[in-house]
Amino acid sequence: MKSKAAYLTPYFLWIALFVIAPMALILYQSFFSITGHFTFANYEEYLSSSVYLKMTFNSIWYALIITVLALAISYPTAYLINQLKNKQLWLLLIILPTWINLLLKTYAFIGLFSQNGSVNDFLRFVGLGSHQILFTDASFIFVATYIEIPFMILPIFNSLDELNPSLINASRDLGASNWQTFRRVIVPLTMPGVKAGFQAVFIPSLSLFMITRLIGGNRVITLGTAIEEHFLVTQNWGMGSTIGIILILAMFVVMFLTRDRKNRGGQIR
Amino acid sequence: MKKKFHLSNLYLILVFAVLYLPILYLIFYSFNAGKTMDKFTGFSWQHYLTLFADTRMISIVINTVIIAVLSALIATLIGTFGALGIQQLRKRSLRNCILSLNNVLMVSPDVIIGASFLIFFTFLGIKLGFGSVLLSHIAFSIPIVVLMVLPKIDEMSQVMIDAAYDLGATKWQALTRVVLPAITPGIFAGYFMAFTYSLDDFAVTFFVTGNGFSTLSVEIYSRARQGIDLEVNALSTLMFVVSLLLVGGYYALTRYNESKKIHRARAAEEEISQ
Amino acid sequence: MKKLMIILAGILALCLVLFGINYEINLKSGSDTKKTLTIYNWGDYIDPSLITKFEHETGYHVDYETFDSNEAMLTKIKQGGTSYDLTVPSDYTVQRMRRQHLVDKLDKSKLPGLRNIDSRFMNLTFDPHNDYSVPYFWGTLGIVYNDKFVKRSQVEHWKQLWNPQFKNDIMLTDSARDMMAVALITLGYSVNSTNYHHLQQASQKLDQLAPNTKAVVADEIKMYMEQNEAPIAVTYSGEAAEMMSQNSHLHYVVPSEGSNMWFDNWVIPKTAKHKKAAYMFLNFMLEPKNAAQNAEYIGYSTPNKAAMKYLPSNVRNDKEFYPDNSTVAHLQVYRDLPLKVIGHYNDLFLEFKMFKK
Numbered sequence: 001m002k003s004k005a006a007y008l009t010p011y012f013l014w015i016a017l018f019v020i021a022p023m024a025l026i027l028y029q030s031f032f033s034i035t036g037h038f039t040f041a042n043y044e045e046y047l048s049s050s051v052y053l054k055m056t057f058n059s060i061w062y063a064l065i066i067t068v069l070a071l072a073i074s075y076p077t078a079y080l081i082n083q084l085k086n087k088q089l090w091l092l093l094i095i096l097p098t099w100i101n102l103l104l105k106t107y108a109f110i111g112l113f114s115q116n117g118s119v120n121d122f123l124r125f126v127g128l129g130s131h132q133i134l135f136t137d138a139s140f141i142f143v144a145t146y147i148e149i150p151f152m153i154l155p156i157f158n159s160l161d162e163l164n165p166s167l168i169n170a171s172r173d174l175g176a177s178n179w180q181t182f183r184r185v186i187v188p189l190t191m192p193g194v195k196a197g198f199q200a201v202f203i204p205s206l207s208l209f210m211i212t213r214l215i216g217g218n219r220v221i222t223l224g225t226a227i228e229e230h231f232l233v234t235q236n237w238g239m240g241s242t243i244g245i246i247l248i249l250a251m252f253v254v255m256f257l258t259r260d261r262k263n264r265g266g267q268i269r
Numbered sequence: 270m271k272k273k274f275h276l277s278n279l280y281l282i283l284v285f286a287v288l289y290l291p292i293l294y295l296i297f298y299s300f301n302a303g304k305t306m307d308k309f310t311g312f313s314w315q316h317y318l319t320l321f322a323d324t325r326m327i328s329i330v331i332n333t334v335i336i337a338v339l340s341a342l343i344a345t346l347i348g349t350f351g352a353l354g355i356q357q358l359r360k361r362s363l364r365n366c367i368l369s370l371n372n373v374l375m376v377s378p379d380v381i382i383g384a385s386f387l388i389f390f391t392f393l394g395i396k397l398g399f400g401s402v403l404l405s406h407i408a409f410s411i412p413i414v415v416l417m418v419l420p421k422i423d424e425m426s427q428v429m430i431d432a433a434y435d436l437g438a439t440k441w442q443a444l445t446r447v448v449l450p451a452i453t454p455g456i457f458a459g460y461f462m463a464f465t466y467s468l469d470d471f472a473v474t475f476f477v478t479g480n481g482f483s484t485l486s487v488e489i490y491s492r493a494r495q496g497i498d499l500e501v502n503a504l505s506t507l508m509f510v511v512s513l514l515l516v517g518g519y520y521a522l523t524r525y526n527e528s529k530k531i532h533r534a535r536a537a538e539e540e541i542s543q
Numbered sequence: 544m545k546k547l548m549i550i551l552a553g554i555l556a557l558c559l560v561l562f563g564i565n566y567e568i569n570l571k572s573g574s575d576t577k578k579t580l581t582i583y584n585w586g587d588y589i590d591p592s593l594i595t596k597f598e599h600e601t602g603y604h605v606d607y608e609t610f611d612s613n614e615a616m617l618t619k620i621k622q623g624g625t626s627y628d629l630t631v632p633s634d635y636t637v638q639r640m641r642r643q644h645l646v647d648k649l650d651k652s653k654l655p656g657l658r659n660i661d662s663r664f665m666n667l668t669f670d671p672h673n674d675y676s677v678p679y680f681w682g683t684l685g686i687v688y689n690d691k692f693v694k695r696s697q698v699e700h701w702k703q704l705w706n707p708q709f710k711n712d713i714m715l716t717d718s719a720r721d722m723m724a725v726a727l728i729t730l731g732y733s734v735n736s737t738n739y740h741h742l743q744q745a746s747q748k749l750d751q752l753a754p755n756t757k758a759v760v761a762d763e764i765k766m767y768m769e770q771n772e773a774p775i776a777v778t779y780s781g782e783a784a785e786m787m788s789q790n791s792h793l794h795y796v797v798p799s800e801g802s803n804m805w806f807d808n809w810v811i812p813k814t815a816k817h818k819k820a821a822y823m824f825l826n827f828m829l830e831p832k833n834a835a836q837n838a839e840y841i842g843y844s845t846p847n848k849a850a851m852k853y854l855p856s857n858v859r860n861d862k863e864f865y866p867d868n869s870t871v872a873h874l875q876v877y878r879d880l881p882l883k884v885i886g887h888y889n890d891l892f893l894e895f896k897m898f899k900k
Contacts, residue, residue, distance in 0.1 A: 007350040007353070007354070008350060008351065008354040010346075010347045010350065010351075011347050011348070011350060011351030011354060011411070012351075014347060014351075014407075014408060014411055015367070015370050015371070017389075017408075018374065018386075018408035018409075018411075019370050019371075019373050019374060020370070021385075021389060022377075022381075022382065022385035022386065022389065023373060025385045025388060025389070026377075026381060026385060034882045034883060034886050035882060035883060051890075051893060051894055051897050054897060055897065073284065076277075076280060077280075077281065077284050080277050080280065080281050081281070086520070088520070088523075089516070089520045092461075092516045092520070093285070093516070094285075094288065095461050095462075095465065096509075096512060096513065096516065097288050097289060097291075097292055098465045098468075098469065099464075099465060099468055099508070099509070099512055100292055100295065100505050100508070100509060101468075101469070101485065101486060101489050101501075101505060102469050102471075103471075103486075103489055103490060103493065103497075104295060104489065104497065104501060104502070104505055105291045105292070105295070107306060107497055107763075107766065108291035108292070108294040108295050108306070109291055110763065110766060110767070110770075111294060111298075111306045111307055111770075112290070112291065112294060114307070114767070114770045114772050115770065115771060115772050116307065116770055116771060117307075117770070118294070132711075134758070134767075134772065135757060135758045146287065146288070146291075149284075149288070150288075150465075151462070154417070154458050154461075154462065155416070155417065155420065155458075158417070158420060158421065158454060158455060158458055159420055159424070161454060162420075162421065162424045162454075192420040192423060192424070193420055196416050196417070196419075196420055199372065199375075199416065200375070200413070200416060203372065203375055204375060207377075207378040209378065213717060213759070213760055213761060213763075214760065214763055217757065217758025217759060217760055218717060218758060218759035218760065218896050219758065221893075221896055221897055223378075224378045226893070227378045227380060227381060228378065228380050229889065229893070231380045231381065231384055232380065232612055232614045232615055232618075233612075233614055233718075233719065233889060234885060234886050234889040235614055235617075235618075235882065235885075236882075236886050236889075237384070240380075240381065241381070244377060244378065244381045247377065247378070248373055248377065251369070251372055251373065251375075252369050255365065255368060255369045255372060256365070256369075259365050259368075304789070305766070305769060305789055306766075307766075307769065307770045324568055325591075325607070327568060328565055328568050328569065331561050331564055331565045331568070332565065334561060335558055335561045335562065335565070338554055338557060338558055338561075339554075339558055342551070342554050342555075384618065387618070387619070387622050387624070388622065390624060391622050391623050391624040395624075396624065397624040397625050401624075449547065453546070453547065456547070475610070475611075475615065476615075476618070476619065478608075479608070479619070479624055479625035480581070480606070480625055480626075481579075481581060481606035481607075481608060483608060483609070487609065488586065488609065490586070490611050491585065491586025491587070491609035491610060491611045492586040492587045492609070493586070493611065493761075493762040493763075496762070496765050496766060496785060498587070
């Protein structure tokens with residue numbers, strides 16, 4: 001018991017200093033108006049303003065689309081990579097693009113999607129004519145999904161990699177078709193990975209900001225954009241913190257919905 | 270069967286092509302004789318020459334790499350032990366509560382994290398610079414490590430650990446001989462994610478840096494007001510090539526070791542049979 | 544386990560090597576000397592060769608840190624923990640820093656170079672006696688158009704932006720103050736209005752611009768315009784100058800009915816530790832030749848009158864970037880408004896951005 005306490009100390013110290021303390025600070029600040037008076041007005045404004053409620057709805061909606069798309073693309077990718085010969089190498093190659101600065105990649109996308117960009121050049125070449133690609137919902141969702149895919153592939157790949165092949169063989173021996181094996185054996189056993197991926201993608205997607213402006217042309221406004229603005233432009237840290245608290249609450253809800261229900265670890269003991 | 274194989278390969282090729290498309294685009298324009306990323310006017314090395322002459326930039330790159338490598342390492346250590354601790358919690362509600370706290374930093378927008386860390390550091394009187402940036406990067410990388418390692422621990426069979434104890438292993442032996450090897454892939458994944466987060470972070474670093482210390486992201490974002498220089502493209506190309514070489518090298522090395530192991534095992538087998 | 548330990552050792556060794564290299568680089572550039580000057584400026588907002596020149600002339604080492612917005616810079620200076628010797632706030636930020644006692648009063652006897660500054664740009668409302676700030680660059684807010692799609696006569700006035708023929712054609716700058724200013728000027732009000740009804744009217748006016756708005760962006764606006772993404776943009780003169788140097792089809796207009804005039808200024812924060820060096824640097828930058836070299840490198844308009852003669856004549860005589868007195872008379876400088884009013888400006892602008900959908 002003692003040794004357990006020793007190696008857990010840094011982790012709990014971290015929770016206390018870098019999670020609970022900042023959270024307390026944000027909560028404290030959310031009760032102050034822009035002029036520095038104690039008030040509940042920030043919460044009242046948030047809950048009564050159609051602008052903020054619409055923004056919240058938008059954020060959740062876009063984050064959901066992005067997460068579902070990322071999952072739809074990542075699961076088969078992770079599954080296929082897991083069957084390749086040098087799978088660890090291929091996995092590294094999936095992570096590698098994330099090491100290039102995000103702003104720079106976004107600028108590259110602007111170059112690709114602009115009126116005279118490569119994509120439009122291609123469309124004209126094929127005879128489809130040029131289109132407005134930038135500043136549309138589609139381009140925003142595309143780029144956001146692009147950014148999040150590696151964060152989804154990794155946990156799914158890990159859970160697939162861990163999968164005991166004898167279980168699959170057993171399923172086949174028992175006469176299950178490929179599809180049945182996939183649906184009844186592989187999918188349930190990789191659920192922890194899918195949940196981890198869902199958390200790693202959905203939660204940050206709620207507070208995307210920079211690409212909402214660069215690719216979305218501020219046609220998509222998320223909670224992250226609003227917080228950014230309140231902290232850096234209006235200097236209304238109270239309102240910014242209030243939205244931050246809302247985001248943290250949303251995260252708790254997501255965590256609750258994707259929690260581990262099977263109680264596996266406890267049963268064995 | 271053969272047709273299916275082709276289809277799945279095509280899918281993978283497509284995914285990789287999209288993932289690498291913007292990067293190839295950046296690399297292509299790093300050789301542009303012109304100054305912008307929209308028209309290619311001719312081949313030139315000039316942006317690379319500018320980069321090599323820019324000692325400030327080189328120093329910033331080294332800072333960035335040190336911070337990323339070191340913060341990811343410490344975050345992985347703390348996060349892995351944290352995940353081991355969480356797994357041992359018997360109460361579901363407590364476990365879920367700690368996991369939620371764990372994720373707070375992942376959901377909080379960078380600006381909030383940065384601003385609150387800044388207040389926190391100045392309150393404690395920590396000098397802004399290398400130390401404060403390192404601490405913050407460790408802090409925001411820990412949750413992702415926990416998220417990557419925890420599923421691995423959950424999947425690890427408790428029977429194995431119990432068997433180790435039954436065979437007389439100490440706690441330390443059980444940890445190093447049984448648990449850690451089993452969760453190594455998760456630890457690696459956590460390390461790489463932590464490394465990635467650190468390299469990419471702009472907002473948090475911006476707030477907590479000071480006294481002449483800067484990282485690549487802060488420099489790139491600050492330069493955006495004047496338009497991004499192709500020097501940065503050249504730099505990214507070099508970093509990309511280096512990481513590609515590292516990945517390739519690491520992979521070749523592990524392959525070589527493995528084949529040596531197999532070789533040795535065979536030799537040993539032969540010796541025994543003789 | 545052994546594998547993990549080897550990797551651990553490898554990472555630590557790598558860090559050590561990198562530390563060594565970095566130390567070597569810093570040694571060469573001389574940052575270990577005690578004589579340092581820490582400058583906190585916008586990214587890429589000075590000719591780096593001038594910094595080298597200053598280091599050679601004075602023996603000081605310059606630590607150069609960067610920020611990307613006034614407010615972000617303000618937050619860092621207010622919080623403390625760092626000691627910058629010089630920084631470059633814009634006009635209204637100078638006023639705010641003054642009010643919050645974050646800047647040092649200048650000793651003008653130590654700034655002989657101050658007389659080089661054009662008297663038109665001294666003693667402005669944000670710092671009436673230039674007791675705290677030295678003008679660095681200045682400019683205007685205006686309209687950039689692409690002559691492939693639009694004629695000059697179509698965009699000479701703010702109200703023409705509302706013309707239905709420009710549907711989905713205009714790029715706006717993501718700044719509440721500037722876009723509200725466009726609406727306020729069009730309605731004939733002051734850009735510093737705090738009148739609730741005026742603001743309400745301006746907000747409605749701005750909402751009507753939504754159909755013509757293609758996107759609301761920031762620094763990227765340059766890149767978009769250079770690539771012919773949109774025919775019209777509302778942006779600052781400095782940005783415009785850079786776009787025009789890349790794309791010859793672009794032109795800049797300052798509407799004659801009035802616009803905003805902005806200034807970026809040097810100030811010495813209260814927390815500065817090397818004030819002597821800061822004054823040396825200010826005088827160095829005020830020297831006409833250096834100011835001219837810097838203006839040519841950055842492409843913004845310099846307020847340094849003595850530097851004008853060192854600028855190429857086509858730059859010096861450019862009416863859009865160095866407008867004559869009659870135009871300047873119509874330009875308004877932003878004042879720092881009460882926080883509550885700024886909050887109101889921002890809420891209205893946020894509404895506008897949401898309105899577009």
